[in-house]
């Protein structure tokens with residue numbers, strides 16, 4: 001079982017279906033980014049050897065803004081980075097309730113390079129593993145692919 005593009009693209013509807021998202025917000029470029037991202041993540045999960053679901057997929061800009069608003073009012077609500085990679089279909093949160101995916105990547109950091117992925121530091125992602133197919137701002141070849149937010 002792999003993570004499917006439709007599941008990634010529609011995930012926001014599970015929690016934020018009340019947010020008005022323009023029909024044309026999802027562009028062909030973003031669909032292509034999502035397909036590329038999931039191909040990389042599914043490759044990594046195949047090496048990991050376990051199926052995983054999502055805890056967050058594509059976040060339309062309007063959903064991301066809404067999450068930030070909610071979090072400002074109630075710190076217990078999930079927060080979202082202003083320039084989240086989820087907005088452009090370059091970031092994905094893979095379910096990791098027991099931390100074993102993060103532990104696998106810690107033990108095998110080369111899998112990030114193998115699949116062209118970067119990961120948010122596990123200390124900031126309890127219950128999920130954030131993976132993205134674009135580098136973080138200060139990354140250069142040879143540096144760790146795990147970043148602190």
Ligand SMILES: [Zn+2]
Nearest residue numbers: 091092093130
């Ligand atoms: Zn994320």
